[in-house]
Amino acid sequence: MEDIASPSDLLYSSYEEAYDALKTHGMQHGYGFVLKQSWPYHSTVKTRYYYHCDRFRHNYQSSAKLLSTSIRSTRCPFKLVIFRIKHSDQWKLEVQNKDHNHPREDQGTLISATDVHSERKAIREKHLNRRSPVEALLDDLSTTDWIFTVKKGNNNRIQNLFFAHQKQVKLLLANPNVLLIDCTY
Numbered sequence: 001m002e003d004i005a006s007p008s009d010l011l012y013s014s015y016e017e018a019y020d021a022l023k024t025h026g027m028q029h030g031y032g033f034v035l036k037q038s039w040p041y042h043s044t045v046k047t048r049y050y051y052h053c054d055r056f057r058h059n060y061q062s063s064a065k066l067l068s069t070s071i072r073s074t075r076c077p078f079k080l081v082i083f084r085i086k087h088s089d090q091w092k093l094e095v096q097n098k099d100h101n102h103p104r105e106d107q108g109t110l111i112s113a114t115d116v117h118s119e120r121k122a123i124r125e126k127h128l129n130r131r132s133p134v135e136a137l138l139d140d141l142s143t144t145d146w147i148f149t150v151k152k153g154n155n156n157r158i159q160n161l162f163f164a165h166q167k168q169v170k171l172l173l174a175n176p177n178v179l180l181i182d183c184t185y
Contacts, residue, residue: 005029006098007080012091015049018082022051022093030104031078032112053078054112055102074102134158 007025012018026033032054039048053076080095128136141148141163148163172179 006078006095007093009092009094011085012093013089015046015082015084015091018091018093019049022080022082031100032105033078033080034112034114036079048081048083050081051079052076053100055100076101 005025007022010018010021012021022033033051034054034056035049036052036056037050038046039050040046055074055076056078057073057075077097078095078100079097080093082091082093084091131139138148138150140146145166146163147166147169148161150158151160153159
């Protein structure tokens with residue numbers, strides 16, 4: 001097993017800069033990492049972030065019958081901390097244990113479920129543009145491609161919503177004897 005280089009203990013002007021450096025280093029050297037803990041725990045302003053190798057997780061034993069699945073955990077001891085230096089606006093990335101007990105990962109597969117979730121969340125927030133999901137839906141249906149009707153109750157909540165695409169209406173008018181509705185939800 002080859003050694004996996006650890007990131008250098010350097011100073012950064014912000015947490016984001018240190019995190020980006022860690023991410024870039026991990027991708028270049030074939031390892032992933034996960035946030036283990038941030039400190040202070042209940043504060044919105046964090047001064048320390050503790051990371052472990054993404055292969056750190058313990059395999060917990062249970063008496064419950066579980067499906068046999070592939071497990072990537074190797075209890076890898078690699079860990080580091082990104083912390084804010086006291087009386088300074090600088091952040092330091094410090095490796096606490098540089099050892100890995102597994103080979104490098106294929107660099108094409110270093111994306112995690114959290115990365116996918118975060119990207120989907122960012123795309124959704126961009127699409128919503130500070131609107132509720134229902135407001136965004138009604139705005140999207142307001143284009144000429146859609147026919148829709150909304151009925152609201154006394155409390156201004158939506159009671160009924162009907163919508164159909166123009167192409168669906170054309171198909172219905174061309175074939176009035178055939179109507180197929182999928183009401184899965």
